[in-house]
Amino acid sequence: MARTQGSHSDITGPRVRAAALRLFASQGYAAVSMRKIASEVGLQVGALYNYTADKQSLLFDLMNEHLQALLEARANASASGDPMDRLQEFTAFHIRYHEERPDEVFIAYMELRNLSPENFVVIEKLRDRYEGELEAILSDGVRAGVFDLAEPKVSARAIISMLNGVTTWYRRGGRLSLDEVEAVYWEMVRKAVSR
Amino acid sequence: MARTQGSHSDITGPRVRAAALRLFASQGYAAVSMRKIASEVGLQVGALYNYTADKQSLLFDLMNEHLQALLEARANASASGDPMDRLQEFTAFHIRYHEERPDEVFIAYMELRNLSPENFVVIEKLRDRYEGELEAILSDGVRAGVFDLAEPKVSARAIISMLNGVTTWYRRGGRLSLDEVEAVYWEMVRKAVSR
DNA sequence: GTTTGCCGTGAACAGATGTTCATATAATGA
DNA sequence: TCATTATATGAACATCTGTTCACGGCAAAC
Numbered sequence: 001m002a003r004t005q006g007s008h009s010d011i012t013g014p015r016v017r018a019a020a021l022r023l024f025a026s027q028g029y030a031a032v033s034m035r036k037i038a039s040e041v042g043l044q045v046g047a048l049y050n051y052t053a054d055k056q057s058l059l060f061d062l063m064n065e066h067l068q069a070l071l072e073a074r075a076n077a078s079a080s081g082d083p084m085d086r087l088q089e090f091t092a093f094h095i096r097y098h099e100e101r102p103d104e105v106f107i108a109y110m111e112l113r114n115l116s117p118e119n120f121v122v123i124e125k126l127r128d129r130y131e132g133e134l135e136a137i138l139s140d141g142v143r144a145g146v147f148d149l150a151e152p153k154v155s156a157r158a159i160i161s162m163l164n165g166v167t168t169w170y171r172r173g174g175r176l177s178l179d180e181v182e183a184v185y186w187e188m189v190r191k192a193v194s195r
Numbered sequence: 196m197a198r199t200q201g202s203h204s205d206i207t208g209p210r211v212r213a214a215a216l217r218l219f220a221s222q223g224y225a226a227v228s229m230r231k232i233a234s235e236v237g238l239q240v241g242a243l244y245n246y247t248a249d250k251q252s253l254l255f256d257l258m259n260e261h262l263q264a265l266l267e268a269r270a271n272a273s274a275s276g277d278p279m280d281r282l283q284e285f286t287a288f289h290i291r292y293h294e295e296r297p298d299e300v301f302i303a304y305m306e307l308r309n310l311s312p313e314n315f316v317v318i319e320k321l322r323d324r325y326e327g328e329l330e331a332i333l334s335d336g337v338r339a340g341v342f343d344l345a346e347p348k349v350s351a352r353a354i355i356s357m358l359n360g361v362t363t364w365y366r367r368g369g370r371l372s373l374d375e376v377e378a379v380y381w382e383m384v385r386k387a388v389s390r
Numbered sequence: 391g392t393t394t395g396c397c398g399t400g401a402a403c404a405g406a407t408g409t410t411c412a413t414a415t416a417a418t419g420a
Numbered sequence: 421t422c423a424t425t426a427t428a429t430g431a432a433c434a435t436c437t438g439t440t441c442a443c444g445g446c447a448a449a450c
Contacts, residue, residue: 028223152381155379399443417427
Protein backbone atom coordinates (compact mmCIF):
# COMPACT_ATOMS: atom_id res chain seq x y z
CA MET A 1 0.00 0.00 0.00
CA ALA A 2 1.06 3.58 -0.36
CA ARG A 3 -0.41 7.01 -0.03
CA THR A 4 -4.17 7.11 -0.19
CA GLN A 5 -5.96 9.21 -2.68
CA GLY A 6 -6.12 12.95 -2.33
CA SER A 7 -3.63 13.38 0.49
CA HIS A 8 -1.31 16.29 0.20
CA SER A 9 1.51 17.72 2.23
CA ASP A 10 -0.12 21.07 2.74
CA ILE A 11 -3.12 19.38 4.27
CA THR A 12 -1.41 16.69 6.31
CA GLY A 13 1.23 19.00 7.76
CA PRO A 14 -1.24 21.27 9.55
CA ARG A 15 -3.26 18.26 10.61
CA VAL A 16 -0.19 16.78 12.29
CA ARG A 17 0.51 20.01 14.14
CA ALA A 18 -3.13 20.35 15.14
CA ALA A 19 -3.22 16.83 16.52
CA ALA A 20 0.02 17.33 18.41
CA LEU A 21 -1.29 20.59 19.84
CA ARG A 22 -4.50 19.03 21.06
CA LEU A 23 -2.80 15.96 22.52
CA PHE A 24 0.10 17.82 24.13
CA ALA A 25 -2.36 20.21 25.76
CA SER A 26 -4.64 17.55 27.14
CA GLN A 27 -2.16 14.84 28.14
CA GLY A 28 1.22 16.54 28.26
CA TYR A 29 4.22 16.26 25.96
CA ALA A 30 5.86 13.33 27.73
CA ALA A 31 2.66 11.30 27.88
CA VAL A 32 1.92 11.61 24.15
CA SER A 33 3.71 9.21 21.84
CA MET A 34 4.39 9.76 18.18
CA ARG A 35 2.13 6.81 17.50
CA LYS A 36 -0.78 8.50 19.28
CA ILE A 37 -0.30 11.59 17.14
CA ALA A 38 -0.10 9.50 14.00
CA SER A 39 -3.25 7.55 14.77
CA GLU A 40 -5.09 10.79 15.56
CA VAL A 41 -4.28 11.96 12.04
CA GLY A 42 -4.85 8.54 10.51
CA LEU A 43 -1.27 7.80 9.57
CA GLN A 44 1.47 5.38 10.43
CA VAL A 45 4.24 6.70 12.65
CA GLY A 46 6.85 6.90 9.97
CA ALA A 47 4.87 9.40 7.94
CA LEU A 48 5.09 11.99 10.70
CA TYR A 49 8.77 12.40 9.94
CA ASN A 50 7.85 13.97 6.62
CA TYR A 51 6.57 16.92 8.66
CA THR A 52 8.87 17.19 11.63
CA ALA A 53 12.49 16.38 12.26
CA ASP A 54 11.63 14.83 15.61
CA LYS A 55 9.22 15.05 18.52
CA GLN A 56 11.11 17.88 20.19
CA SER A 57 10.84 20.08 17.09
CA LEU A 58 7.12 19.49 17.05
CA LEU A 59 6.84 20.94 20.55
CA PHE A 60 9.23 23.79 19.87
CA ASP A 61 7.51 24.77 16.63
CA LEU A 62 4.12 24.88 18.31
CA MET A 63 5.38 27.11 21.10
CA ASN A 64 7.46 29.27 18.80
CA GLU A 65 4.64 29.87 16.34
CA HIS A 66 2.28 30.68 19.16
CA LEU A 67 4.57 33.27 20.71
CA GLN A 68 5.49 34.79 17.37
CA ALA A 69 1.81 35.19 16.55
CA LEU A 70 1.13 36.61 19.99
CA LEU A 71 3.84 39.24 19.64
CA GLU A 72 2.69 40.12 16.16
CA ALA A 73 -0.89 40.52 17.30
CA ARG A 74 0.34 42.78 20.11
CA ALA A 75 2.38 44.90 17.74
CA ASN A 76 -0.73 45.57 15.66
CA ALA A 77 -3.05 46.23 18.56
CA SER A 78 -0.79 48.21 20.86
CA ALA A 79 -2.54 51.42 21.82
CA SER A 80 -0.87 54.67 22.46
CA GLY A 81 -2.27 57.11 24.96
CA ASP A 82 -2.06 57.33 28.69
CA PRO A 83 -0.88 54.34 30.72
CA MET A 84 -4.33 53.56 32.12
CA ASP A 85 -5.81 53.19 28.64
CA ARG A 86 -2.85 51.09 27.53
CA LEU A 87 -3.22 48.86 30.56
CA GLN A 88 -6.90 48.33 29.91
CA GLU A 89 -6.17 47.51 26.31
CA PHE A 90 -3.48 45.04 27.37
CA THR A 91 -5.77 43.34 29.87
CA ALA A 92 -8.57 42.94 27.36
CA PHE A 93 -6.20 41.77 24.67
CA HIS A 94 -4.59 39.17 26.89
CA ILE A 95 -7.84 37.68 28.11
CA ARG A 96 -9.40 37.53 24.66
CA TYR A 97 -6.36 36.33 22.76
CA HIS A 98 -5.69 33.60 25.28
CA GLU A 99 -9.28 32.50 25.54
CA GLU A 100 -9.30 31.87 21.81
CA ARG A 101 -6.19 29.67 21.99
CA PRO A 102 -6.40 27.70 25.22
CA ASP A 103 -4.29 24.82 23.95
CA GLU A 104 -1.42 26.99 22.72
CA VAL A 105 -1.38 28.95 25.96
CA PHE A 106 -1.50 25.86 28.09
CA ILE A 107 1.43 24.31 26.28
CA ALA A 108 3.45 27.51 26.32
CA TYR A 109 3.24 27.65 30.11
CA MET A 110 3.26 23.96 30.99
CA GLU A 111 5.77 22.39 28.67
CA LEU A 112 8.69 24.74 29.14
CA ARG A 113 10.61 22.09 31.03
CA ASN A 114 10.28 19.64 28.16
CA LEU A 115 12.14 21.92 25.81
CA SER A 116 15.77 21.19 25.09
CA PRO A 117 18.06 23.78 26.71
CA GLU A 118 18.72 25.54 23.40
CA ASN A 119 15.03 25.70 22.56
CA PHE A 120 14.20 26.88 26.05
CA VAL A 121 16.26 30.05 25.84
CA VAL A 122 14.58 30.96 22.55
CA ILE A 123 11.10 30.57 23.96
CA GLU A 124 11.97 32.25 27.22
CA LYS A 125 13.22 35.28 25.35
CA LEU A 126 9.95 35.59 23.43
CA ARG A 127 7.90 35.25 26.60
CA ASP A 128 10.01 37.89 28.32
CA ARG A 129 9.45 40.22 25.41
CA TYR A 130 5.70 39.88 25.83
CA GLU A 131 5.79 40.35 29.58
CA GLY A 132 8.15 43.27 29.06
CA GLU A 133 5.38 45.14 27.26
CA LEU A 134 3.23 45.03 30.35
CA GLU A 135 6.14 46.05 32.53
CA ALA A 136 6.76 49.05 30.29
CA ILE A 137 3.15 50.16 30.66
CA LEU A 138 3.37 49.86 34.43
CA SER A 139 6.69 51.72 34.63
CA ASP A 140 5.38 54.52 32.43
CA GLY A 141 2.35 54.78 34.67
CA VAL A 142 4.46 54.95 37.80
CA ARG A 143 6.62 57.65 36.25
CA ALA A 144 3.53 59.60 35.23
CA GLY A 145 2.17 59.31 38.75
CA VAL A 146 -0.93 57.42 37.60
CA PHE A 147 0.06 54.08 39.12
CA ASP A 148 1.35 53.35 42.59
CA LEU A 149 3.60 50.31 42.45
CA ALA A 150 6.78 49.73 44.40
CA GLU A 151 8.01 47.01 42.05
CA PRO A 152 6.63 47.25 38.49
CA LYS A 153 8.51 44.12 37.43
CA VAL A 154 6.96 42.03 40.20
CA SER A 155 3.57 43.59 39.59
CA ALA A 156 3.77 42.74 35.91
CA ARG A 157 4.32 39.11 36.79
CA ALA A 158 1.51 39.17 39.30
CA ILE A 159 -0.91 40.57 36.75
CA ILE A 160 0.14 38.10 34.08
CA SER A 161 -0.35 35.20 36.50
CA MET A 162 -3.75 36.50 37.43
CA LEU A 163 -4.87 36.90 33.82
CA ASN A 164 -3.50 33.52 32.82
CA GLY A 165 -5.67 31.96 35.48
CA VAL A 166 -8.72 32.71 33.34
CA THR A 167 -7.87 29.93 30.93
CA THR A 168 -7.78 27.34 33.72
CA TRP A 169 -11.43 27.71 34.63
CA TYR A 170 -13.28 29.78 32.02
CA ARG A 171 -15.44 27.79 29.64
CA ARG A 172 -17.69 29.23 26.95
CA GLY A 173 -21.34 28.86 27.72
CA GLY A 174 -20.75 29.04 31.46
CA ARG A 175 -22.45 31.38 33.93
CA LEU A 176 -20.45 34.41 32.85
CA SER A 177 -19.83 35.80 29.40
CA LEU A 178 -16.31 36.69 28.39
CA ASP A 179 -17.31 40.35 28.52
CA GLU A 180 -18.31 39.96 32.14
CA VAL A 181 -15.13 38.10 33.01
CA GLU A 182 -13.11 40.78 31.31
CA ALA A 183 -14.91 43.45 33.30
CA VAL A 184 -14.29 41.69 36.63
CA TYR A 185 -10.60 41.26 35.93
CA TRP A 186 -10.17 44.77 34.64
CA GLU A 187 -11.74 46.20 37.78
CA MET A 188 -9.27 44.25 39.90
CA VAL A 189 -6.28 45.17 37.77
CA ARG A 190 -7.25 48.81 37.63
CA LYS A 191 -7.65 49.09 41.38
CA ALA A 192 -4.52 47.04 42.09
CA VAL A 193 -2.25 49.45 40.23
CA SER A 194 -3.96 52.72 41.23
CA ARG A 195 -2.98 54.84 44.17
CA MET B 196 22.16 -10.69 47.28
CA ALA B 197 19.41 -9.33 49.45
CA ARG B 198 18.76 -6.35 51.60
CA THR B 199 21.87 -4.46 52.57
CA GLN B 200 22.83 -3.75 56.10
CA GLY B 201 20.92 -1.24 58.15
CA SER B 202 18.05 -0.55 55.75
CA HIS B 203 14.64 -0.15 57.26
CA SER B 204 11.19 0.45 55.97
CA ASP B 205 10.58 3.59 57.97
CA ILE B 206 13.66 5.15 56.45
CA THR B 207 13.35 3.90 52.90
CA GLY B 208 9.65 4.73 52.59
CA PRO B 209 10.07 8.47 53.12
CA ARG B 210 13.15 8.46 50.94
CA VAL B 211 11.15 6.97 48.10
CA ARG B 212 8.44 9.61 48.44
CA ALA B 213 11.03 12.38 48.68
CA ALA B 214 12.78 11.20 45.52
CA ALA B 215 9.48 10.90 43.67
CA LEU B 216 8.50 14.38 44.80
CA ARG B 217 11.73 15.95 43.61
CA LEU B 218 11.74 14.12 40.30
CA PHE B 219 8.04 14.63 39.52
CA ALA B 220 8.42 18.33 40.24
CA SER B 221 11.46 18.85 38.08
CA GLN B 222 10.73 16.53 35.15
CA GLY B 223 7.03 15.78 35.34
CA TYR B 224 5.18 12.62 36.29
CA ALA B 225 5.11 11.10 32.82
CA ALA B 226 8.79 11.72 32.19
CA VAL B 227 9.95 10.03 35.40
CA SER B 228 10.27 6.26 35.36
CA MET B 229 10.12 3.98 38.36
CA ARG B 230 13.72 3.06 37.62
CA LYS B 231 14.80 6.70 37.89
CA ILE B 232 13.14 6.95 41.28
CA ALA B 233 14.74 3.71 42.41
CA SER B 234 18.21 4.72 41.33
CA GLU B 235 17.77 8.10 43.07
CA VAL B 236 17.15 6.20 46.29
CA GLY B 237 19.79 3.60 45.56
CA LEU B 238 17.47 0.64 45.04
CA GLN B 239 16.40 -1.70 42.31
CA VAL B 240 12.98 -1.08 40.80
CA GLY B 241 11.27 -4.01 42.42
CA ALA B 242 11.92 -2.71 45.93
CA LEU B 243 9.77 0.36 45.29
CA TYR B 244 6.70 -1.84 45.32
CA ASN B 245 7.24 -2.45 49.02
CA TYR B 246 6.26 1.19 49.50
CA THR B 247 3.67 1.93 46.86
CA ALA B 248 1.04 -0.11 45.08
CA ASP B 249 1.96 1.50 41.77
CA LYS B 250 3.23 4.70 40.20
CA GLN B 251 -0.19 6.34 40.20
CA SER B 252 -0.56 5.89 43.97
CA LEU B 253 2.80 7.53 44.46
CA LEU B 254 1.54 10.65 42.68
CA PHE B 255 -1.82 10.61 44.40
CA ASP B 256 -0.31 10.15 47.86
CA LEU B 257 2.04 13.07 47.36
CA MET B 258 -0.75 15.38 46.27
CA ASN B 259 -3.17 14.14 48.89
CA GLU B 260 -0.72 14.53 51.76
CA HIS B 261 0.20 17.99 50.56
CA LEU B 262 -3.38 19.20 50.43
CA GLN B 263 -4.30 17.58 53.73
CA ALA B 264 -1.36 19.30 55.38
CA LEU B 265 -2.27 22.58 53.71
CA LEU B 266 -5.85 22.44 54.98
CA GLU B 267 -4.68 21.48 58.43
CA ALA B 268 -2.21 24.36 58.54
CA ARG B 269 -5.01 26.69 57.45
CA ALA B 270 -7.35 25.40 60.13
CA ASN B 271 -4.77 26.22 62.79
CA ALA B 272 -3.81 29.62 61.43
CA SER B 273 -7.21 30.93 60.38
CA ALA B 274 -7.71 34.32 61.93
CA SER B 275 -11.00 35.72 63.06
CA GLY B 276 -11.66 39.40 62.90
CA ASP B 277 -12.71 41.68 60.12
CA PRO B 278 -12.44 40.52 56.50
CA MET B 279 -9.52 42.77 55.68
CA ASP B 280 -7.39 41.25 58.44
CA ARG B 281 -8.42 37.78 57.43
CA LEU B 282 -7.54 38.50 53.82
CA GLN B 283 -4.12 39.80 54.77
CA GLU B 284 -3.54 36.73 56.90
CA PHE B 285 -4.60 34.46 54.04
CA THR B 286 -2.32 36.23 51.57
CA ALA B 287 0.69 36.01 53.85
CA PHE B 288 -0.07 32.41 54.73
CA HIS B 289 -0.41 31.36 51.11
CA ILE B 290 2.80 32.99 49.96
CA ARG B 291 4.86 31.67 52.86
CA TYR B 292 3.43 28.17 52.98
CA HIS B 293 3.84 27.72 49.25
CA GLU B 294 7.31 29.18 49.14
CA GLU B 295 8.44 26.59 51.67
CA ARG B 296 7.09 23.71 49.58
CA PRO B 297 7.70 24.58 45.95
CA ASP B 298 7.81 20.98 44.79
CA GLU B 299 4.54 19.97 46.41
CA VAL B 300 2.80 23.05 45.07
CA PHE B 301 4.16 22.60 41.61
CA ILE B 302 2.98 19.02 41.45
CA ALA B 303 -0.43 19.83 42.89
CA TYR B 304 -1.08 22.32 40.09
CA MET B 305 0.74 20.67 37.21
CA GLU B 306 0.02 16.99 37.52
CA LEU B 307 -3.73 17.07 37.94
CA ARG B 308 -4.19 15.66 34.49
CA ASN B 309 -2.05 12.66 35.29
CA LEU B 310 -4.34 11.55 38.07
CA SER B 311 -6.75 8.73 37.38
CA PRO B 312 -10.35 9.99 37.21
CA GLU B 313 -11.18 8.66 40.68
CA ASN B 314 -8.11 10.23 42.22
CA PHE B 315 -8.78 13.49 40.41
CA VAL B 316 -12.15 14.09 42.03
CA VAL B 317 -10.63 13.55 45.47
CA ILE B 318 -7.86 16.05 44.90
CA GLU B 319 -10.14 18.54 43.19
CA LYS B 320 -12.45 18.50 46.21
CA LEU B 321 -9.57 19.30 48.57
CA ARG B 322 -8.36 22.10 46.37
CA ASP B 323 -11.87 23.55 46.16
CA ARG B 324 -12.10 23.46 49.93
CA TYR B 325 -8.95 25.54 50.20
CA GLU B 326 -10.03 28.04 47.57
CA GLY B 327 -13.44 28.15 49.23
CA GLU B 328 -11.85 29.65 52.33
CA LEU B 329 -10.66 32.63 50.34
CA GLU B 330 -14.02 32.96 48.66
CA ALA B 331 -15.70 33.02 52.08
CA ILE B 332 -13.45 35.85 53.21
CA LEU B 333 -14.24 37.85 50.08
CA SER B 334 -17.98 37.24 50.35
CA ASP B 335 -17.99 38.27 54.00
CA GLY B 336 -16.12 41.41 53.07
CA VAL B 337 -18.57 42.27 50.32
CA ARG B 338 -21.49 41.73 52.70
CA ALA B 339 -19.82 43.92 55.28
CA GLY B 340 -19.27 46.63 52.70
CA VAL B 341 -15.49 46.51 53.09
CA PHE B 342 -14.80 44.95 49.70
CA ASP B 343 -16.17 45.92 46.32
CA LEU B 344 -16.33 42.82 44.14
CA ALA B 345 -19.01 41.96 41.61
CA GLU B 346 -18.04 38.27 41.55
CA PRO B 347 -16.31 37.02 44.71
CA LYS B 348 -15.92 33.53 43.25
CA VAL B 349 -14.10 34.83 40.20
CA SER B 350 -12.06 37.21 42.30
CA ALA B 351 -11.00 34.37 44.58
CA ARG B 352 -9.65 32.48 41.60
CA ALA B 353 -7.93 35.57 40.29
CA ILE B 354 -6.18 36.15 43.61
CA ILE B 355 -5.15 32.51 43.94
CA SER B 356 -3.68 32.57 40.44
CA MET B 357 -1.80 35.72 41.21
CA LEU B 358 -0.37 34.37 44.46
CA ASN B 359 0.56 31.05 42.90
CA GLY B 360 2.63 32.94 40.37
CA VAL B 361 5.14 33.72 43.08
CA THR B 362 6.46 30.17 43.09
CA THR B 363 7.19 30.30 39.37
CA TRP B 364 9.78 33.04 39.64
CA TYR B 365 10.71 33.69 43.28
CA ARG B 366 14.04 32.24 44.38
CA ARG B 367 15.65 32.69 47.77
CA GLY B 368 18.66 34.93 47.70
CA GLY B 369 17.29 36.97 44.81
CA ARG B 370 16.92 40.72 44.67
CA LEU B 371 13.86 40.79 46.91
CA SER B 372 13.34 39.17 50.28
CA LEU B 373 10.19 37.17 50.88
CA ASP B 374 8.98 39.93 53.19
CA GLU B 375 9.26 42.43 50.37
CA VAL B 376 7.51 40.16 47.91
CA GLU B 377 4.76 39.58 50.42
CA ALA B 378 4.37 43.33 50.88
CA VAL B 379 4.14 43.98 47.13
CA TYR B 380 1.49 41.30 46.65
CA TRP B 381 -0.49 42.33 49.67
CA GLU B 382 -0.64 45.92 48.44
CA MET B 383 -2.02 44.73 45.12
CA VAL B 384 -4.53 42.35 46.70
CA ARG B 385 -5.68 44.93 49.21
CA LYS B 386 -6.28 47.57 46.58
CA ALA B 387 -7.88 45.13 44.14
CA VAL B 388 -10.63 44.16 46.55
CA SER B 389 -11.22 47.59 48.11
CA ARG B 390 -13.77 50.07 46.91
C1' DG C 391 2.61 8.02 -22.32
C1' DT C 392 6.36 8.05 -19.72
C1' DT C 393 9.11 9.82 -16.06
C1' DT C 394 9.76 12.02 -11.71
C1' DG C 395 9.26 12.72 -7.02
C1' DC C 396 6.08 13.42 -3.26
C1' DC C 397 3.88 10.99 0.36
C1' DG C 398 2.62 7.28 2.27
C1' DT C 399 3.26 1.97 4.39
C1' DG C 400 5.04 -1.56 7.25
C1' DA C 401 8.71 -3.62 9.31
C1' DA C 402 12.66 -3.22 11.98
C1' DC C 403 15.90 -1.31 15.59
C1' DA C 404 17.58 -0.95 20.33
C1' DG C 405 16.24 0.35 24.38
C1' DA C 406 12.79 1.93 28.03
C1' DT C 407 8.41 1.18 30.29
C1' DG C 408 5.40 -0.59 34.72
C1' DT C 409 4.86 -4.55 37.19
C1' DT C 410 5.56 -9.32 39.15
C1' DC C 411 7.98 -12.85 41.47
C1' DA C 412 11.21 -16.47 43.08
C1' DT C 413 14.93 -16.01 45.85
C1' DA C 414 18.20 -14.58 49.53
C1' DT C 415 19.75 -12.22 53.43
C1' DA C 416 19.74 -9.33 57.78
C1' DA C 417 17.31 -8.21 61.80
C1' DT C 418 13.91 -9.50 65.20
C1' DG C 419 11.72 -12.17 68.76
C1' DA C 420 11.25 -16.70 71.15
C1' DT D 421 20.24 -20.65 69.04
C1' DC D 422 16.76 -20.96 65.89
C1' DA D 423 12.55 -19.71 63.28
C1' DT D 424 10.21 -15.89 61.40
C1' DT D 425 9.55 -11.78 59.03
C1' DA D 426 10.80 -7.61 56.68
C1' DT D 427 13.30 -5.92 52.96
C1' DA D 428 16.01 -6.18 49.26
C1' DT D 429 17.83 -8.32 44.54
C1' DG D 430 17.81 -9.54 39.78
C1' DA D 431 15.63 -11.50 36.15
C1' DA D 432 11.66 -11.86 33.46
C1' DC D 433 7.24 -10.30 31.15
C1' DA D 434 4.79 -8.00 27.50
C1' DT D 435 4.36 -3.78 25.68
C1' DC D 436 5.63 0.75 24.29
C1' DT D 437 9.19 4.26 22.99
C1' DG D 438 11.46 7.53 19.08
C1' DT D 439 13.46 6.99 14.88
C1' DT D 440 15.03 4.97 10.36
C1' DC D 441 14.42 3.03 5.94
C1' DA D 442 13.51 0.06 1.83
C1' DC D 443 9.73 -0.05 -0.74
C1' DG D 444 5.50 1.21 -3.63
C1' DG D 445 1.70 3.76 -5.59
C1' DC D 446 -0.39 8.04 -6.89
C1' DA D 447 -0.42 12.57 -9.30
C1' DA D 448 1.53 15.92 -11.77
C1' DA D 449 5.26 17.49 -15.45
C1' DC D 450 7.22 16.59 -19.58
